[in-house]
Amino acid sequence: MPSYRPVNAVLRALKVLNVVNSRRQSTVSEIARASGLTSSTAVRFLETLESAGYVLKDTSNAAYVVSGKVLELSSGFEAYREMGVIAGPFLYALQREISWPSDVAVFDRDAMIVAETSRSESRLFYPRPPGFRAPIMGTSLGLAYLAFCTESELQTAVEVSAQVAEPWNDLARDRGKLQGVLARVRECGYAVMSQEYSALVYNRAIWAIAVPILLAGQAIASINVTMNREVSENEATSKYLASLQRTAARISQAIDKARHPSG
Amino acid sequence: MPSYRPVNAVLRALKVLNVVNSRRQSTVSEIARASGLTSSTAVRFLETLESAGYVLKDTSNAAYVVSGKVLELSSGFEAYREMGVIAGPFLYALQREISWPSDVAVFDRDAMIVAETSRSESRLFYPRPPGFRAPIMGTSLGLAYLAFCTESELQTAVEVSAQVAEPWNDLARDRGKLQGVLARVRECGYAVMSQEYSALVYNRAIWAIAVPILLAGQAIASINVTMNREVSENEATSKYLASLQRTAARISQAIDKARHPSG
Numbered sequence: 001m002p003s004y005r006p007v008n009a010v011l012r013a014l015k016v017l018n019v020v021n022s023r024r025q026s027t028v029s030e031i032a033r034a035s036g037l038t039s040s041t042a043v044r045f046l047e048t049l050e051s052a053g054y055v056l057k058d059t060s061n062a063a064y065v066v067s068g069k070v071l072e073l074s075s076g077f078e079a080y081r082e083m084g085v086i087a088g089p090f091l092y093a094l095q096r097e098i099s100w101p102s103d104v105a106v107f108d109r110d111a112m113i114v115a116e117t118s119r120s121e122s123r124l125f126y127p128r129p130p131g132f133r134a135p136i137m138g139t140s141l142g143l144a145y146l147a148f149c150t151e152s153e154l155q156t157a158v159e160v161s162a163q164v165a166e167p168w169n170d171l172a173r174d175r176g177k178l179q180g181v182l183a184r185v186r187e188c189g190y191a192v193m194s195q196e197y198s199a200l201v202y203n204r205a206i207w208a209i210a211v212p213i214l215l216a217g218q219a220i221a222s223i224n225v226t227m228n229r230e231v232s233e234n235e236a237t238s239k240y241l242a243s244l245q246r247t248a249a250r251i252s253q254a255i256d257k258a259r260h261p262s263g
Numbered sequence: 264m265p266s267y268r269p270v271n272a273v274l275r276a277l278k279v280l281n282v283v284n285s286r287r288q289s290t291v292s293e294i295a296r297a298s299g300l301t302s303s304t305a306v307r308f309l310e311t312l313e314s315a316g317y318v319l320k321d322t323s324n325a326a327y328v329v330s331g332k333v334l335e336l337s338s339g340f341e342a343y344r345e346m347g348v349i350a351g352p353f354l355y356a357l358q359r360e361i362s363w364p365s366d367v368a369v370f371d372r373d374a375m376i377v378a379e380t381s382r383s384e385s386r387l388f389y390p391r392p393p394g395f396r397a398p399i400m401g402t403s404l405g406l407a408y409l410a411f412c413t414e415s416e417l418q419t420a421v422e423v424s425a426q427v428a429e430p431w432n433d434l435a436r437d438r439g440k441l442q443g444v445l446a447r448v449r450e451c452g453y454a455v456m457s458q459e460y461s462a463l464v465y466n467r468a469i470w471a472i473a474v475p476i477l478l479a480g481q482a483i484a485s486i487n488v489t490m491n492r493e494v495s496e497n498e499a500t501s502k503y504l505a506s507l508q509r510t511a512a513r514i515s516q517a518i519d520k521a522r523h524p525s526g
Contacts, residue, residue, distance in 0.1 A: 003306060003307075003310065004306065004307045004310050004311075006310065006311040006314040006315070007272050007276065007307060007308065007311045009270050009272045009273055010272055010273055010276040010308065010311045010312070010315075011311065011314075011315055013270065013273040013276075013277075014276075014315055014317070014336070017336055018335055018336065020339065021335060021336060021337065021338050021339030021340070022338070022339060023339065024339075024341075024344070025344070043266060043267065044266075044267045044270060045270065045273065047266065047267050047269065048267075048269040048270045048273045048274065049273070051269040051274075051524060052269070052273075052274055052277055052524065053521060053522055053523065053524045054277070056345060056348045056349065056521060057348075058347075058348045058351070059351075059352070060351060065339075065341075065344045065345065065348055066337070066339050066340050066345075067340070067345050067521060067522065068340060068342065068345050068522060069521075069522050070336055070337040070339075070340050071337050071340060072281055072284060073277070073280055073281065073284060073333055073336040073337055074284065074329070074333040074334050074336055074337045075284050075285070076283065076284030076285060076286065076287075076328075076329050076333075077284070077329045077330070077331060077333050077334060078287075078328075079331065081287070081288070081328045082319060082328065082329075082330050082331050084321075085319045085320075085321045085328055086319065088321070088322075088323055089322070258316060258319060258330060258332075259316055259330065259331060259332055260316065261314055261315065261316045
């Protein structure tokens with residue numbers, strides 16, 4: 001619970017900075033209109049932002065542009081940290097419900113970066129801490145994501161993975177087979193860890209299923225449930241798939257809410 | 264001249280946001296210390312930033328991280344606009360001093376993007392408005408930049424240019440020759456437009472010399488002077504090189520000052 005009311009001047013200045021970012025160049029009156037401020041208030045914030053180096057005024061046409069210093073305001077963003085903070089509570093709730101641990105991960109070229117995990121509270125302890133890079137083509141996290149991501153992310157993953165000589169990357173080198181695997185993931189709504197990955201990394205002791213976390217129809221992450229090999233695919237899907245999908249939907253809603261706070 | 268005093272709350276909140284960006288995760292006391300605020304003031308700004316969606320609080324360890332929304336605060340940054348706004352007055356002053364026009368440009372993979380030009384006020388009117396993409400390997404702007412840029416930018420420029428079938432890109436396909444050209448640029452302190460580019464684009468009527476704009480020893484842009492073919496290289500360097508270099512140094516200082524305002 002917040003202890004204070006938000007500082008209005010700060011919210012308005014950030015709004016002004018957002019408006020300057022959203023256009024190639026903007027006059028004071030355009031900025032005032034788009035941010036719902038009077039011109040003199042807009043000028044006050046623009047001059048504040050200018051004094052701190054975030055915007056520049058073009059003296060030739062009195063228009064404002066953002067400066068290179070704005071890059072510092074986003075330099076620390078890492079998608080997997082945002083996802084980890086937001087998904088964490090949902091992951092632990094799921095672990096308490098179904099007793100098997102889960103990981104949530106975001107896409108990064110040739111790997112899914114683990115953002116959060118509930119493995120540390122589970123009976124299956126193969127540590128995969130936040131920041132761990134799970135290979136795209138071998139894991140259920142990667143395949144669930146790939147089946148619902150953008151075409152350009154798919155291209156990147158295929159190109160980069162094809163160059164890495166792991167057995168599960170044969171999928172990246174056989175376009176027809178990959179299309180078949182992804183079509184099946186879309187049809188079933190979940191992906192399964194590859195046999196090669198399970199054998200090489202877990203000596204077949206562990207396998208996993210995963211579903212995408214969708215926002216506006218597009219994958220923004222994926223979430224798995226990892227189990228030992230005694231659990232069959234039938235048992236896994238009948239007992240855990242619905243809970244996994246419900247958790248994915250809740251995380252998606254929480255991400256959406258965090259990015260668009262009503263306050 | 265600013266009409267108002269900067270709004271202090273805004274400057275402090277931006278400082279807090281910068282601190283959160285600069286660390287993987289930060290507690291309130293770390294943020295307060297790094298931004299020179301009391302803990303209660305830091306919390307007030309953190310909660311304001313959280314209410315607007317720019318930071319997230321990790322409930323498991325009470326640490327703050329930046330959210331994906333911070334990307335909006337820098338989404339409009341284009342290096343060539345910043346450079347254009349800052350370099351403009353210096354470019355026009357140079358044009359009045361030496362009577363020939365100049366362009367200033369920033370690197371973008373396979374091209375130098377013209378940020379500002381004084382051609383419109385000159386007797387040599389071949390328009391190259393801001394946003395124009397001058398090919399790296401053919402132009403003095405590109406070669407002056409390449410000789411003083413980072414190794415990874417050089418690699419990118421060579422790889423991308425080698426795939427484009429323009430005669431000046433033969434340089435990108437002959438690594439030994441390119442090394443020789445860049446070594447000569449470093450030795451002389453300036454680059455010359457390639458014969459091929461002058462012939463194909465200006466029918467040999469125009470040529471140019473360029474120098475890098477350096478910041479902390481690294482090229483951040485380049486600036487040329489364009490002349491008609493009657494001006495010899497000897498005449499150009501003896502009459503204009505010193506003015507060109509002085510202008511480059513002034514632009515560098517102005518960029519540095521804009522990025523680190525003392526206010």
